[in-house]
Amino acid sequence: DPTAQRRPLESIQVESPNLTYAEDALYAKYTFHSASVDKVQGQDGHVRYQVKPVEKHLEFKTERKVPKTGLMLVGLGGNNGTTLTATVLANRHNISWGTTNGIQTPNYIGSLVRASTMRLGVDSNGDDVHVPISDVLPMVHPNDLVIGGWDISGVPLDQAMRRAKVLEYDLQRQLAPLMAEYKPLPSIYYPTFINANQEDRADNVIPGSDKQAHLEQIRRDIREFKAKNELEQVVVLWTANTERYSLLLDGVNDTADNLLAAIKNSHDEVSPSTIFAVASILEGVPFINGAPNNALVPGAIALAEREGSFIGGDDFKSGQTKVKSVLAEYLVNAGIKPRLIASYNHLGNNDGKNLSAPAQFRSKEISKASVVDDMVASNHLLYKKLDKKKADSADGFVKGASTETPDHCIVIKYLPACGDSKKAIDDYTSEIGMGGQNTLAIYNVCQDSLLATPLIIDLCLLAELMTRVTYKEEGSKDFERLYSVLGLLSYMLKAPLTKPGRPPINSLNRQRQALEAFLRACLALQPSSDLVNFTQLN
Ligand code: NAD
Numbered sequence: 001d002p003t004a005q006r007r008p009l010e011s012i013q014v015e016s017p018n019l020t021y022a023e024d025a026l027y028a029k030y031t032f033h034s035a036s037v038d039k040v041q042g043q044d045g046h047v048r049y050q051v052k053p054v055e056k057h058l059e060f061k062t063e064r065k066v067p068k069t070g071l072m073l074v075g076l077g078g079n080n081g082t083t084l085t086a087t088v089l090a091n092r093h094n095i096s097w098g099t100t101n102g103i104q105t106p107n108y109i110g111s112l113v114r115a116s117t118m119r120l121g122v123d124s125n126g127d128d129v130h131v132p133i134s135d136v137l138p139m140v141h142p143n144d145l146v147i148g149g150w151d152i153s154g155v156p157l158d159q160a161m162r163r164a165k166v167l168e169y170d171l172q173r174q175l176a177p178l179m180a181e182y183k184p185l186p187s188i189y190y191p192t193f194i195n196a197n198q199e200d201r202a203d204n205v206i207p208g209s210d211k212q213a214h215l216e217q218i219r220r221d222i223r224e225f226k227a228k229n230e231l232e233q234v235v236v237l238w239t240a241n242t243e244r245y246s247l248l249l250d251g252v253n254d255t256a257d258n259l260l261a262a263i264k265n266s267h268d269e270v271s272p273s274t275i276f277a278v279a280s281i282l283e284g285v286p287f288i289n290g291a292p293n294n295a296l297v298p299g300a301i302a303l304a305e306r307e308g309s310f311i312g313g314d315d316f317k318s319g320q321t322k323v324k325s326v327l328a329e330y331l332v333n334a335g336i337k338p339r340l341i342a343s344y345n346h347l348g349n350n351d352g353k354n355l356s357a358p359a360q361f362r363s364k365e366i367s368k369a370s371v372v373d374d375m376v377a378s379n380h381l382l383y384k385k386l387d388k389k390k391a392d393s394a395d396g397f398v399k400g401a402s403t404e405t406p407d408h409c410i411v412i413k414y415l416p417a418c419g420d421s422k423k424a425i426d427d428y429t430s431e432i433g434m435g436g437q438n439t440l441a442i443y444n445v446c447q448d449s450l451l452a453t454p455l456i457i458d459l460c461l462l463a464e465l466m467t468r469v470t471y472k473e474e475g476s477k478d479f480e481r482l483y484s485v486l487g488l489l490s491y492m493l494k495a496p497l498t499k500p501g502r503p504p505i506n507s508l509n510r511q512r513q514a515l516e517a518f519l520r521a522c523l524a525l526q527p528s529s530d531l532v533n534f535t536q537l538n
Pocket of ligand 1: 077316349448
């Protein structure tokens with residue numbers, strides 16, 4: 001039984017008075033350092049910044065026992081759903097396959113948790129020591145995930161995998177008998193939310209139009225899956241078609257109670273993805289939205305806060321946008337001013353087919369566009385504040401933009417012959433010194449589902465971990481759960497969902513640093529710093 005051992009070997013031992021190893025948990029005392037800044041305009045007109053270092057004394061508790069975990073995908077029969085299931089099965093059963101280049105063995109390349117390392121510290125020679133992220137704290141192994149989920153298309157996963165045209169024939173051939181055992185549960189289908197061209201797939205739907213009954217069915221599905229597989233934890237993840245945005249309506253989806261009432265009344269603007277989110281929140285299992293649609297409407301966020309459930313979103317950050325979040329940061333942090341970012345995509349999978357209608361494309365456009373906002377906002381030397389009149393007329397993507405923004409356009413075209421290979425062509429044109437210009441032209445070809453699959457794994461493993469970490473401030477009695485919106489998952493997400501009113505962090509570097517800082521804090525270690533390299537200290 002590969003899932004028998006629920007407490008993985010911990011290969012890192014921290015010797016510190018601040019870290020206590022108890023039988024059930026790690027207790028880490030941690031001082032969080034930050035700076036509080038007041039911007040003051042003096043009488044001479046000069047702006048001065050008054051900075052006060054702030055210290056918060058915290059304690060983190062990390063449960064050491066790794067729960068038997070299930071991953072329920074909404075969209076199990078799609079390209080991502082089948083590729084994820086196939087990847088886990090191939091790894092679990094160690095299935096190799098023949099390709100034109102020779103024998104290929106399974107792996108989790110592309111997963112931050114399973115295939116990347118972090119710098120733990122230095123050894124006695126002063127050399128860096130790196131460890132796999134998966135070794136830093138006790139985490140679920142993806143081979144142990146019990147996979148299930150829903151799809152409006154009912155074909156078993158061997159056929160769905162064939163339809164997806166992602167994996168090599170020899171691998172499909174070997175996996176087919178294992179994949180055939182997976183059959184998606186019937187799902188919720190409200191045709192106005194996805195492209196009309198998806199209708200012929202919808203042969204596996206929960207009957208009727210009573211949204212309350214649909215909610216209850218999904219809740220039952222989660223409970224039954226948990227019971228049947230003897231699971232201690234379940235993560236639900238939306239990797240189904242991109243829906244159009246739900247209209248945000250006062251009295252409908254603005255508060256937790258209004259949203260619950262809107263479901264009871266089967267209001268038109270409650271989408272399937274919101275029902276899955278609400279079902280997960282009410283069942284107390286994490287829900288992650290891997291598509292750009294606004295599944296997590298304000299009422300759903302408020303409900304998660306009220307129930308103490310975990311949510312994360314939106315939209316996997318797999319290819320072009322990941323590059324954009326790195327490039328925009330590099331340029332702006334180098335003092336170079338991107339003036340124009342044009343992103344053209346063509347793809348030929350079912351996701352592309354669904355995105356070929358304006359309403360679904362618009363969801364994707366919004367999610368892809370927001371990624372440079374915080375970079376622009378971080379540098380007022382390059383991007384000037386706009387006066388109020390100009391701001392109101394600014395034709396930017398940022399609503400009510402108060403600063404200049406680069407011209408930014410996103411185009412997605414469906415070209416079936418492309419298959420699951422997405423081709424993205426980007427032009428970054430920037431202003432450089434003395435009125436000069438620099439153009440970076442990027443051509444990015446990526447096998448979409450093979451990039452998205454490791455992100456799904458990371459989202460699941462990290463979300464599960466975050467359910468086991470609690471914290472308290474010095475002096476308080478009880479440990480509290482982390483905040484419901486799991487902002488620490490942003491590294492994997494294009495349009496990170498945040499606490500209402502808080503700006504998202506899009507910079508890939510900052511997202512990774514935050515994750516590393518969190519993992520280290522749970523071991524009572526301060527964030528890694530290179531300061532020592534610039535001094536004569538050892
Ligand atoms: P896909 O079209 O192959 O799969 C989606 C699946 O969802 C289909 O099998 C469809 O039948 C099913 N579905 C639609 N509505 C449903 C519902 N209400 N309930 C249950 N199932 C439903 O698409 P994909 O390539 O697997 O991508 C999945 C999602 O992930 C898309 O929304 C896409 O925009 C998003 N995404 C993908 C990537 C990537 O790199 N692959 C990156 C970012 C976001």
